Amino acid sequence: MAPLFTARLQLLLLQAMGFLIGLIGQVARAFGGPKFGSMTTPPVTEPLLLLSGVQLAKLIRQRKVRCVDVIQAYINRIVDVNPLINGIVKYRFEAAKKEARDIDKKLAEKLEDDATLEKKWPFLGVPLTVKEAFQLQGMPNSSGLVNRRNAISKTDATVVAYLREAGAIPLGITNCSELCMWYESSNKVYGRSNNPYDLRHIVGGSSGGEGCTLAAACSVIGVGSDIGGSIRMPAFFNGIFGHKPSPGVVSNNGQFPVAKGAQELFQCTGPMCRYAEDLAPMLRVMAGPGVKKLKLDEKVHLKGLKFYWMEHDGGSFLMSKVDRELIQAQKKVVDHLENTLGASVQHVKLKQMKYSFQLWVTMMSAKGPDGTEPMKFVDLLSDHGKPVSPLWELMKWCLGLSAHTIPAIGLALLEAKIKYSPEKYKKFKAMKESLNKELMEMLGDDGIFLYPSHPTVAPKHHVPLTRPFNFAYTGIFSALGLPVTQCPLGLNAKGLPLGIQVVAGPFNDHLTLAVAQYLEKSFGGWVCPGKL
Helix, strand or coil, rough: CCHHHHHHHHHHHHHHHHHHHHHHHHHHHHHHHCCCCCCCCCCCCCCHHCHHHHHHHHHHHHCCCCCCHHHHHHHHHHHHHHHHHHEEEEECHHHHHHHHHHHHHHHHHCCCCHHHHHHCCCCCCEEEEECEEEECCCCCCCCHHHHHHCEEECCCHHHHHHHHCCCCEEEECCCCCCCCCCCCCCCCEEEEEEECCCCCCCCCCCHHHHHHHHHHCCCCCCEEEEECCHHHHHHCCCCCEEEEECCCCCCCCCCCCCCCCCCHHHHHEEEECCCCHHHHHHHHHHHHHHHCCCCCCCCCCCCEEEECCCCCCCCCCCCCCCCCCCCHHHHHHHHHHHHHCCCCCEEECCCCHHHHHHHHHHHHHCCCCCCCCHHHHHHHHCCCCCCCCCCHHHHHHHHCCCCCHHHHHHHHHCCCCCHCCCHHHHHHHHHHHHHHHHHHHHCCCCCEEEECCCCCCCEECCCHHCCCCCHHHHHHHHHHCCCCCEEEEECCCCEEEEEEEEEECCHHHHHHHHHHHHHHHHCCCCCCCCCC
């Protein structure tokens, strides 16, 4: 009885901590934030903003559109919209315009044909935005930490360098949550980002600034990172596409914080975009030599795939129930796959999904293969400076004196309370391995698993504090090391994005990307905010 009692006590403690942080969230909501005249961003009127990166690059290569005109169109949109969403936190407009002029000048010389240009620069002249946690030469790299507000990147992160070498032009860097460890993008350096579909709602995190920037048509392709859903939640809440690749394919070099221990194995850098056709070309560029691990050139016969689906995690009391509208959206996908595509679709119940949060914590607290201990969040808060006391910071926060956000303080407080005993760790590690084996046998090399992106559509600001464990709907696939593509499925009755996660076996990213393109054609993909 003692171990069972201890387990229940620990779960009750988790609930109590969540409730306490939630109360603070309710107070924060009561005080509110900026008031907006309109709840959405204005619709797009410039046709250039409604083209994919692949399409823009083709028009630029063929000299049908000047690169400077594309860049200026995006700059105009940013100037109009970014004050509402606060997605881009630092511009590089003048540098971007110069790079665009250089491209137009090079193209005017007509030294290379279209095929050569496409092979060398597949994203020639395409506007790009980058999560602030990644190095972009000359741009800040604070990850929302006040202690790092003066940190300026001296070089580009590996993936940023690859995309620039492929011809993409960075317009700026985008907002994130403090130290990239919360699912609302707000910090004491740049403030809070707002959802373009309803400015009163969150953009997700930690790549939330990237999500809302892309959704508001202020960029066409972007870079995000994901260790618990930090690409997929913002993609879901903002109605765009986001892909968490198979681990070890895309380099994580050049971002802060730096993952340690087992975290290093499961952190993933990936593409975010409005149009599904950009996902595979972006991944091919971003992966560099790692692309050899994938099968991106392999043709996918969707009808021959085996589809599986599950509408919720089985009833974990740590998480919210999945909204009916999200279950209905998922069932529409299932019906379409069965009746229109003619594919095999099977409903499954994976009992261990109920412990998604616990399995994610097990992964995050594990040592690396070389015995390296994971980085403690409370140590990251200090960033090699004066040690931070979470309890003291909480008291300071209540007086408006803390340099940290309440989610960061809450996580630092929670961190010490959710450390598992050796017995508990062993139990959940075995459970994770069992679930992983079950999924591997189910998916093989021709299976797709459809799973909710989150229990709810994008909540209002501060509400995540009342639901701190809901991220486990995405976190579980980080812990399992599986490739996942987040796909939009239109809007609900209130105009907020719906969506679904598309999961495959390791290194079968080509399957999820192919399904993403199919779902885009079938359900419409990205919907422009404020569309008349």
